[in-house]
Amino acid sequence: MKYQEFKPCPLCGASGQIPYAGCTDYTVSKEHYTLMRCPSCGMVYTLDPPSQEDMSQYDKLGLKLKLGDSPSGLIGRLYYRVRSYMLGRKAKIVESQSYRTAGTLLNYGAKTGFFSHRMERRGWKVISVEKYHEERQFSLEMFHHRMIDLNEMDKLRPGTFDVITLWHVFEHNPHPDKLLDRFYELLRPGGILVMACPNICSTDAMHYGPYWAAYDVPRHLWHFSPTSLCNLVHKHGFTLMHHESMPFDSFYISILSEKQMRHKLAFIRGFLYGLHSWLVSLSKRGKSSSLVYVFRKRQETE
Numbered sequence: 190m191k192y193q194e195f196k197p198c199p200l201c202g203a204s205g206q207i208p209y210a211g212c213t214d215y216t217v218s219k220e221h222y223t224l225m226r227c228p229s230c231g232m233v234y235t236l237d238p239p240s241q242e243d244m245s246q247y248d249k250l251g252l253k254l255k256l257g258d259s260p261s262g263l264i265g266r267l268y269y270r271v272r273s274y275m276l277g278r279k280a281k282i283v284e285s286q287s288y289r290t291a292g293t294l295l296n297y298g299a300k301t302g303f304f305s306h307r308m309e310r311r312g313w314k315v316i317s318v319e320k321y322h323e324e325r326q327f328s329l330e331m332f333h334h335r336m337i338d339l340n341e342m343d344k345l346r347p348g349t350f351d352v353i354t355l356w357h358v359f360e361h362n363p364h365p366d367k368l369l370d371r372f373y374e375l376l377r378p379g380g381i382l383v384m385a386c387p388n389i390c391s392t393d394a395m396h397y398g399p400y401w402a403a404y405d406v407p408r409h410l411w412h413f414s415p416t417s418l419c420n421l422v423h424k425h426g427f428t429l430m431h432h433e434s435m436p437f438d439s440f441y442i443s444i445l446s447e448k449q450m451r452h453k454l455a456f457i458r459g460f461l462y463g464l465h466s467w468l469v470s471l472s473k474r475g476k477s478s479s480l481v482y483v484f485r486k487r488q489e490t491e
């Protein structure tokens with residue numbers, strides 16, 4: 190395929206897109222996708238992903254897997270420990286960065302609602318947005334927490350939230366520009382936007398190349414570096430206040446990547462490389478497998 194046959198960048202409209210990598214959907218479809226890089230805005234994106242209507246077929250790994258079911262065996266117990274620790278850590282990030290111990294929080298892409306539930310228990314008023322009915326139903330039954338769908342989100346009143354969170358969600362959204370504008374409207378003055386995303390400049394991304402599990406095509410439409418993400422969010426009226434690494438992601442992603450490569454002893458190899466990547470990230474945060482970013486809504490006059 191000639192470069193000029195590629196469509197313009199879906200984000201900034203520039204032409205001259207450059208192939209970045211070829212990745213396979215190892216999780217669901219085994220289909221192959223090309224990642225493109227925009228020479229103008231630097232964004233890496235999945236070329237020709239399925240439509241949003243069709244994406245549910247690629248998203249549905251089964252609720253059971255996402256929930257972790259009941260904690261049985263060493264891996265199950267470990268998973269529960271890690272999830273519980275991470276929920277606490279996310280809550281601390283929200284509270285320390287917003288300077289609040291309670292307030293109004295919009296959890297966008299809330300999945301099965303564990304984080305929403307944790308924040309409600311801490312005294313926050315939480316509105317959760319989730320596109321899939323199955324997940325909304327789970328949250329209702331498990332936590333008695335009613336989530337809203339994307340249509341209901343349109344009815345939310347502007348300027349009402351202290352915090353908006355997206356935990357590994359933003360890279361799935363087909364219209365990041367529109368979404369950021371909506372978040373800007375919904376946050377009160379000085380409110381914060383907290384988002385966690387995989388980092389294509391991480392040590393493990395560089396090591397595993399097209400096998401890096403966090404490319405997760407075609408579910409991930411955008412593949413951010415700290416620079417491309419911050420440039421995008423900054424354009425929509427936000428300023429970066431803080432960023433930190435997600436400590437367990439390098440292990441999880443490295444183990445998954447090793448499995449995708451069908452290496453023997455994938456768990457041990459992945460764990461060891463994950464450890465290496467995590468150790469590097471202690472001194473070079475920009476090399477973390479995933480990062481949590483905290484942005485503050487700028488005032489009109491800033």
Ligand SMILES: [Zn+2]
Binds near residue numbers: 198199201202228229
């Ligand atoms: Zn672009």
